[in-house]
Amino acid sequence: MAEEHSGTHPADPAGGNASRPWQTLSSGFEQARAREDSLDRLVEWPAQRTLLGDVAGLAVLDAGCGNGTKIAQLAVEGAGPSVGVDISGNFIEAPPGVELIEGDLSDLGAVPGLNGRRFDRILFLQSFGYAADGVKALQTAREMLTEDGFILLTRTQPIRYAIERSEQNGTSLGEEYFATESFAYRHRNWDDQVTLTKRPYTMSDLLNTFSAAGLWIEIAVEPQMPDEAAGRYPHKQAVMNKYLGILMFKLRPIPAR
Template sequence: MVPDDSHVTSNSHGAGDASRPWEQLASDYEQARSREDSLDRLVEWPAQRELLGDVNGLSVLDAGCGNGAKVAELVRDGAAASVGVDISGNFVDAPPPGTQLIQGDLSDLAAVPGLGGRRFDRIMFLQSFGYAKDPVAALRTARMMLADNGFIVLTRTQPIRYAIERAEQNGTSLGEEYFSTDSFSYRHNGWNDQVTLTKRPYTMSDLLNVFSAAGLWIEAAVEPQLSEDARRRYPHKQAVLNKYLGILLFKLRPLPG
C-alpha cells in the first residue's frame, strides 16, 4: 500500500534513513488513498482482490501494509490468522480478531518478531516492494514463507510512467529515460509537498530478472484499468491512466524444485 520504488527524504532535514520520512508521509498517503476518486480504490485494490481469489480460511501476509486496512478487510472476508508488516507502525485502530499488525522491515521478513517459522497462503507486496534493500533476497525470503500451493501477489508502478516523468523533467526522450539508471526526485503535491520522493528507475527486464533470480515464475500478469462507469465519473483519473498507464500486478509462484 505504500508507494513503490521510493526513498523519501524530508525537504527540511535533508537526506537520511528512508524509513523515517515515510513515517511523516504515511498518514498523508492513507488520506489520499481513501478519497472517492483514488486510483487505489477505483483500480488497484479491486484488481488485487480479484487476483488473490477466495481467501476464506487462508492466512495472508501483507508486506509493507501501510495502515493495515487491506489485510484487516481480508480477515473480515474470512481470511484466517493474518499479518500486516509496515515500518511506519501507523496502523488502523481496532483491527478485527485474527489480524496482527507488526512494525517491521519488509527487507527481512524472517527477522520480524512473530513471523519466524510461520507459513502463509498468500503474501502481498502491494506497491511496497521497491522499499526492499535487496529485492531478490526479500522475495526469496517470502518464497520460503509460502505454504503449499501458496503464491505472492506483487504490484508495481508501470516503469514507463517514471520514464515519462523524467523525460518531462529533463527535456529528454522516453527511450533515454526508460534505460537511464539515474535516480530522480520530486515532490508529491497530492500527499505532502514538504516531502521529496526519490525514485529508483527500473525496466521490465529488471523486474522479470528479479523474479527469476528469486526462484519465482509468473502465473498471471494484469494491467488493470478503470471500469466504463468510473471512466465517465472520473475523467481526470482516466486522463492520468491515458498518460502514465497505471500499475502492473503479478501472481508469482515458486519454481518447481
C-alpha cells in the same frame, strides 16, 4: 500502496527503495487512498481482490500494509489468522484474527513473530520498491509460503516515471526509461516537504528479479478503469491514458528439479 517512492537512501539494483521516509509519508498516503477518486479504490484494489480469489480460512501476510486496512478487510471476508507488517507503525485497530506489526519488509524473517510461520498468500501491494534488496525480500517471502501459496506483487508501470522525467528534463522517453541514475522527487499529493529519491527500473529489471528469487509468473495483469468509473472521474482516466497505470503479478516458486 497506491504509488511507491523512496527516501534519501540507496536503491537496490532492481529499482528498490529505502523505507524510512514512509514513516513521514504514510498518513498522507492513507488520506489520498481514502478519496472517492483514488485509483487504488477504483482500479488497484478490485483487481488485487480478483487475483487473490477466495481467501476464506487462508493465512495472509501483507508486507508493507500501510495502516492495515486491506488485511483487515480480508479478515472480514473470512481470511484465517493473518499479519500486516509496515515500517510506519501507524495502524488501525486490528480486527480479530489480524496482527499488525511494525517492521521492515526488507527482511521479513527478522520481523518479530514471523519466524517459522507460513502463509497461503503474501502481498507486496505497491510496497516491493521499499525493499533494500528486492531479490532477498522475495526469497524470504518464497520460503514463507505454504505448498500451494503464492505472492501477489504490484508495481507502478515503469514507463510512467520515464514519461514524467522526459517532460521535466526535455529528454526522450527512451533516454529516461533506460536511465540508471536516481532522481529527486517530491510527492505533491502526500507531503511535498519530503524530498524523495527513486531509481528507475525497467520491465526486464522486474522479470530478472523474480527469476533470481526463484519465482515464476503465473499471471500478469494490467488493470484498467471500468467504463462507469471512467465516466464519473474523467480526470483519473486521463492519468491512466497518459501513464499506463499499474502492473500486477501472481508469483509462485519455481518447482525444484
